Amino acid sequence: MEKIYGDLKGLKTSQVKALQRIYHQRLPIDRVTTPEFAQRLAAVSTDINQAVCAYVDRRGHVIRVGVGSPHQTQIPVLELPRYGAERLCGIRCIATQLKIEPPSHSVLTAMAVQRLDAIALLTLTGTGFTRKGGGATGYIREGYLAHLVPHPEVQWAVSEPLSLDELDQQDFLDLAEGLEEEFRRVFVAQQVDTDHERVVIAGLMTDQMDEATFKNGLQEVARLVETAGGDVLQTLTQKRSRPHPQTVLGAGKVSDIALAVQTLGANLIVFNRDLSPAQIRNLEKRIGVRVVDRTELILDIFAQRAKSGAGKLQVELAQLAYQLPRLTGRGQAMSRLGGGIGTRGPGETKLETERRAIQKRLSRLQQEVDQLQAHRARLRQRRQHHSVPSVAIIGYTNAGKSTLLNRLTDAKVYAADQLFATLDPTTRRITIADEQADHSDGPRSLVLTDTVGFIQDLPPALMDAFRATLEEVTEADALIHVVDAAHPAWQAHIRSVMGLLAQMPVAPGPILLVFNKLDQASTDALELAKDEYPQAVFISAVNNLGLDTLRQKVLQLVDYAVAS
Template sequence: METIFGNLQGLKPSQIKQLQRLYHQRLPGDRLTTPEFAQRLAAVSTEIGQPVCAYINRRGQVIRVGVGTLRQTQIPPQELPRYGAERLSGIRCVATKFKPEPPSSAALTAMALQRLDALVLLVMTGEGFERRGGGATGYIREAYLAHLIPHPEANWTVSQPLSLDRVSQQDFLELTEGLESEFRREFVAQQVEVDHDRALLVGVMTDNLSAQQFQAGLEELARLVETVGGDVVQVLSQKRAHPHPQTVVGEGKVQEIALAAQTVGANLIVFDRDLSPAQVRNLEAQIGVRVVDRTEVILDIFAQRAQTGAGKLQVELAQLEYTMPRLTGRGRDMSRLGGGIGTRGPGETKLETERRAIQRRIARLQQEVNQLQAHRARLRQRRQHRDVPSVAVVGYTNAGKSTLLNALTNAEVYTADQLFATLDPTSRRLVVTDAETQEPVELVLTDTVGFIHDLPPSLVDAFRATLEEVTEADALLHLVDLSHPAWQSQIRSVMKILSEMPITPGPALLVFNKIDQVDGDTLALAQSEFPQALFISAGDRLGLGTLRQRLLQLVHYAVSMNAEMGELPASDSPAQQSRRSYDFP
């Protein structure tokens, strides 16, 4: 029996049968509608007192009948043909409306989201009326014809009120072929490399965020997407007191996102926050485009950048722990191995296996990470037995840590103006001549993975073997990119992460980098806020001599503090301990 969609409450069985009989109608392939079909649709609509929508394919077959508005009866994205931005869906809609007015924006948006060939809106009188000269009873006052257009400033066009005869005489094949030809030319003109995701970013500004923090977060998300190889084609945002529990943003914004994604040809939606598995499923069902969150983008960057066996091991563990609760309903997406952001990496071949097998894999990887921890602990003990003090270079991602390591030690660590260019810790020997005693002093300088605000918990857990290089170091060099607009927020983010580590890191030296790229006002502000800090340019090798001497003072201070004070009082909170570590003069 044919299914009737939409609002069926209160309908009589006889009325439902009238709706079901619409499925048996057949329209000419070259006509939008016929007067007979339109009048019959209007008669049924008048009988039940509600709008009715009939969806018709290009063979003239009625494939869907719904009671309600176009938005209430629209075809779900997953059930629509996926032809791409250069094609229409091959489905048109003939709908009824009681008020004598053009299609609403909601109806036009629904038309665009379904990429309908056309929308014929029949405006009715509300009841049958006698035509001039008597004769058959008619139900239609006028009609509107709407369809999509490939125009940068408009998504659709709507005709003036037309007579039913004029709409019925419209050459449907000529209309659709012409439109698809225009869409094809526009698509070719905008086409990008097929291996690039075209990403639409979505930000949600809640009450706990300032406008500056929100904007900085969106800009950082754009950098993350570009780092992983995607192209940001549009950014949308919404201000809410709290994220919507089901879709993060409101229903209207979801429709706006779906329409914008179709308009700009986006094949990926990226949210600026973590999404629950249910939220991802709900959004994908309504938008019809793959949806990922900030954590998934970061994981994808790590999957691309991991070079060593240890790095790949930790990335795979993080991916599996993140993906485990998101397996339900993602079978189709996860089968596209290497198919874009969030679908590649060491762990992707495990994603379609049974949950129990994935759990066994996670347990095995955790054992290997524990072994990695033990191995690195032995290396640190060996250095400690040689009485070689160690300094870990920490800081926000892309602060210039690897560039500084290369400049100080003549290492050849990979550097790039990219987020998370370094994943694996790299230790190099640094010999500094003490300016007072003229004696050479050997240090071990360790480059570490960059931090980022709201560092995903799965990464923190998986990379604990790497992060222990920070907690086990005698002292820290906290490098800050002073040229970044949000440098103050980045300092707070790094200190927050350090304060939450299970073992309190040693004393830290705050060093501002890239001073060659900042103006005098920014430099003066940083000097007034952090008078004990050092200012350098690792790229131009400015201030490195002073930095070497301050590093000597730092490790001497750290060693003496450990010898005289022992462990910090257990009553101190991690945050207090972290703040105290910045008291190094």
């Protein structure tokens, strides 16, 4: 039986059957609608005193009938045919409305989100004639024809009011094919790089955030997207007292995001916060493209950056720990009973099977991480046995830790202006000539370890998985905390790093604060930093400025750590 979509509450059986009979109609392929079809919709719409929508494919078949506006009855994006940014979906909507007004923004947005070929909006007014058996039939006063246009600033075009005869004379096939040809030319001219994700960033600002923190967080997400290999096309934000439990953002903003996705040809939405599996599922259903949260984005970058076996091991452990509670968000495929040899019997679901497999893999990875942890502990004990002091270089991601290690030790570690450019810790020996007069033992040796960069709200899965690496921080005799003095949020970065250090199971040793990128920082920022942290060292690792002073300060720091 043909399904009627929308709100059917209060409809009589005869009215539902009248709606179902719309499915039996067929339209010419070269006409938006016909007077006969339009009047049939008008009759049903007037009888139920509600708007009615009929969705028609290019063969003229009615494929969906709904009660309500095009916004209320739209086809879920995931159920639509996907032809890419250069094509329309091959479906037009013929809808009635009871008010005399042009298509509303919600109607046009629904058209854009679905990439409909066109919308014909028919306005009903008064009563026309009385049919046999009673019941008034409305007539069509006028209609509007709306369609998308391939223009970066104007998403759609709406006709002037048209009579039913004028609407009937529109050559629909010529219109649809002409639009697709224009879309195709624009698509080719843009030279879309298929190797890069085309990303729209979505941000929610709650009452617990201040404006500066929110903006810095969005900029950081944009840097993360670029680091992961994506192109940020647009950033959309909303301010709410608290996140919407189902979609994080309000329904109107979700529609705006869906519109931006269709207009810009985006294929990924990145949120500035963590999302629940249900929220991801709801958002993907409404927007029609993949949705990831901040944690998943960071995990993806870590997966790209991990080069050593230890790094890959820890990244996989973090990814599986993240995925395990989110398996239920992957749709019906995870809840079907297994089929085939080895899956019959007790009726274990695919979800249970995959969850069990992940738990087994997690247990094995956990054992390997424990072995890695023990191996690093033996290396540290060997250094301690030879009385070689160790210093760990820590700091917010992209503060310049790897560049500093290269300058001090000639380590040749990969360094770039990227977030998490290096992931695997690197340990190098350094010899420093002690310039203090009361020392006569000559040059002194110690080891420097470059650690993984910290970030605000570091995902718990990463904290746990990388404990073997982070122990290099807690077991070091002293720490060099590198700060990007040129970053506008350097104070927040310091707080984030110190907050993460406070979560370590073992309190770290003494810390030397080092402000890097002296050559790029503003005078005001440097003066503020010197006032707040008079004991800090100011350097430019790239330009080799202040490194001699840093070396002597490191020796003093190690002496203090050993003495205490």
